[in-house]
Amino acid sequence: MWSAQFYHDGGSKASAVMISLEGDKLIVTSPESEFESLSFDKDLIQVKSKLGGLPREIILPTKDLIIVDGDRELDAWLDGDFGGRLNKWETNRRWLITSVLGVPILVYLVFGFGIPWFAVHLADYVPQSVKAISSERTLSALDYSVLEPSALSEDTQLSIQQGFREVVRAIDTDLDSYNVQFRQSETFGPNAFALPDGTIVFTDALVDLLEREQRLLDAIFLHEIGHVEQNHSMQMVAESIVATIAISYFVGDVSGAVEAFMGVGSSVLQNRFSQAHEWQADDYAIMQLRAMGRSPQDFADAMLAFAEFVPASPDVVSWFETHPGTTDRIENAERAAEQQ
Amino acid sequence: MESTIDYSNYSLDELIQARQTIDTDTYPARAAELDRLIAERQAIVATTTAETQAQELRRVGVRFHGNAKEFFSIWIVNLLLTLVTLGIYSAWAKVRTNRYFYGNTEIDGHRFAYLAEPLQILKGRIIAAIAFAAFAVLQMINPVFALILMLVFAAFTPLIVVLGLRFKMRMTAYRNVRFQFHGSYGDAFLVFVVWPFLSIFTFYLLMPWVLKKIDQYIIDNTSFGDRSFDTGIKTSEYYANSISASLLFVLVFIVGALVSAFVLAPLSAVEGFDLSVLGILASYLIGFAVASSFYQARIRNHLFGKTKIDSVARLSSQVETFGLVKLRVVNTLAIVFTLGLAIPWAKIRAAKFFADATQITVLSGINEVLAGDNGTVGATAEEAATLFDVDLAVG
Structure with missing residues (x-):
């Protein structure tokens, strides 16, 4: 169970809800009984890719929006096996070191050789x-x-x-x-x-x-x-x-x-x-x-x-x-x- | 058969007076008509007063949650991917960067969201790059072409600005409601082309007024869902701050020049290297940094202080000139001395700085905002605008 914000489609109204997972279904319940419990197939919801420490954004088929602080379990369910790949690269130490070394080298190659080479051929x-x-x-x-x-x-x-x-x-x-x-x-x-x-x-x-x-x-x-x-x-x-x-x-x-x-x-x-x-x-x-x-x-x-x-x-x-x-x-x- | 009277031009007071003096038995139809009109007018008055007198719920700050360490990693990995893909990935990088900054900005317990899709950005970048290349090539072939193109470009600038703002606003959401921009091309042509052009003939004396017109155009045409932004900015503030900023620049420059002439120049005689030239260059740069920060801080504070979103929020800003000078100087030096590696750190610092200097008074209408219609707008204009260096920043 995770507590989340539920944003109703078409307006600024927001409600506090609880979400939970049941197999391939996402269950949304309203503790203050504003609405009946809702259940959505994983295939039908749209999830914004994980980015840094941002809360997760889940767009329901009804165009309502759920914002929830993700944890390992929820992230794994939302992203599947491949979904969180970019985030893994962005937070991985090996990728960080490769980038810190690779970026200056590539900038040097692109501006020092790539662009002059391209310019010489373009000028012809x-x-x-x-x-x-x-x-x-x-x-x-x-x-x-x-x-x-x-x-x-x-x-x-x-x-x-x-x-x-x-x-x-x-x-x-x-x-x-x-x-x-x-x-x-x-x-x-x-x-x-x-x-x-x-x-x-x-x-x-x-x-x-x-x-x-x-x-x-x-x-x-x-x-x-x-x-x-x-x-x-x-x-x-x-x-x-x-x-x-x-x-x-x-x-x-x-x-x-x-x-x-x-x-x-x-x-x-x-x-x-x-x-x-x-x-x-x-x-x-x-x-x-x-x-x-x-x-x-x-x-x-x-x-x-x-x-x-x-x-x-x-x-x-x-x-x-x-x-x-x-x-x-x-x-x-x-x-x-x-x-x- | 009683004749009917057209009451539609009557004010509410006149209607009430008419109703009191009318004899209901003799003219039942007229009385009924009056009752209906009075009820209708009173309902309108009730809602408008409710709107203007929306209650203040709370006064909150803007919280920025991003941190430099996390963002550095995101930034550099995205930069690597961009270079490896010869720039194509930059559209994805831009979306992730914007999502990071929007999503980490929180007001009253809710975060902003950036909604653009990378492909929209990519298309925009490609079109902008082609347009720029075409412009550069034509200019090279024939300067006369370039002149004609400049005129064409002048006509297009307002369009680029309007489409760019429209895209930017639609791609920004808060509480699942998008912002919108509905300024017209005609007005944009006036404020971005005609007024600035005319101000040249007044030796730029008209410029502060033009800048005010630009800000007013942008803010008054922005809305959050169905609620309009509304601003009461004053021309006098723009003049006062422009003049003060110019005086500040002159003052710093004169002090710098005096120091160069009387302190640095004699020193240089000993060192054998002319320091006074460097001194004058430095005083120009410092003068510019101080004066432009002063102007930016004061205008932002004025702009925010006079801006409200209909029954949703009132804004306020307390940027201090010295703080802004410090922010910009430190950021620039850090970026230069780390050969650009400090860019993420500088961006996070700037976002924190402006967030900390901003307050929002939340009004009671915040829960009743309705989303307007949602069309799609391409990113071309916004991208073309960045590449052609048209400044769209409001604050």
Whole structure:
């Protein structure tokens, strides 16, 4: 016998009752004789699965509800052999230890490998026409906000373009054309960036920093081509979309502060993804320089010019950086040059 | 043959007066009509006064029975299952989590219940994820698309809010009676889109009023079975608390900036690392935590204090600003330093904190609440709302 609360269907009326078990039947009796004893087949009642120390909820075929503090005997009757399985997992020490160890490992695998892998493959399905539209919009947005027309003379621009055309001829690419643009920008400083459709923008400051030396400009150009050939921008976008969905999906119901924290986590992941891209683009440039019979030292020299311009940053900060340390990149290129 | 008079526009007093002056022998039909109308009106008056004067039975607290140890185990096992099933199990995990929190919340000897089925949640999550992905992809392809989509989304937001609230309320039950939300889309469009948009042109001076309108819309359209929630919240409270919260933020920030400039900056000269930047960032965060907790605590107390459920209950809340600041700071730090493992502990603490700060005055109508009609509502809207970050929290 268990004392229980009986909630009548259709209203808030509640009565104290006693319940008992007779074989496969649940017997409900009213001590205050509000109603006659009721008897229900086990097959016809609906039981909410056991959860923590919550009282048990039993829904009768009449839609009345019984709430009762369960004990071992009642739980066994209500749950049958398999019913309480989830609760067993949730209260089992072995499952607890497995979860405490397994969750961090799985989170690391999913966010560190699963999502980037998925993003890389998803990005392959983006058609060239979409990349073209997206690049065009991005460039016009940048032109409107942070870019100014180049102050380089037409002759300088043409001669640099001419050098680049030789580079493009020398490499093996599926892309019809690489479109090089020059711009002035205070925000970007000495920089070059590639848009997904093969548009590559050099800032005047970069051209000046490399003292218009074609050999160095070519090395940087090859690095940017590496980003385009390996579809890095689209992979970044795909990664960011997939990661955002995954994070909202897994932790959508936690507080804002925690989400902000997860945001930091996801930007660390993104930056690592982006650092990996820089290395891939570097390696692409080095490989192509070799194939063209030039020296990877060209790339190292271009990076050296950078290093003089921007002083090296300490190691800890590298987690929050999109680019690997310049010193490491110079070493990488010089090692390649020595091997030649 | 006596002619009949239309008494239907008469008030009860006028009817009684008419009955006293009428000659029953001459006009029996009119007298009978008057007697009938008087009896009818008196019955209505009797029930309404009974409702407004429902007796206070007792004043009770809200008890929360959950404990962090038990919930941690549930949470982490569910998280493992969710990861292993690539997210599919999360719908089941959500139902179990909500059942745990609702079922462990007790008022006046009865517990709440969460009624949603995992498949409803799963469907909602899938639709929300697809919608978000479509939005992100279109935005990437063409920013103009995104702008159009933003407008479409603005039109959809109220719908998402309404459906989300409807689902949430229907899935919540107390004493086997479900809650309900019956706000209209039109009103939601006004309070969630039109008023906030207009407030931009008043340099957000209208914002406290908009926030009040939002709370009022949500509460006044909620009911427990056939009993309506009713609130008398005041615009002046929203203004007073918004202004106080802003001043509090400015005050904390100025003190922090002064400390940074005169204490931390000279110290940094010795250390060789600029502490004053950290100091200013910290004062911004502390200022925000204090001001938003102050606002949330005061508004919750006001909201609860002015809200009643017709002849069923009156609510009251005594959240203290300092207590809330402490709760949020400790929870956030614990979660960050345990890399998320403290999330269950933090959730239990928060539930206990808000339960302890809430009182209910139970009224005599509590046993006579009738369940309204029970339709089914999908979880999509609620899920889409979480994913798109539309805040639905009332308190």
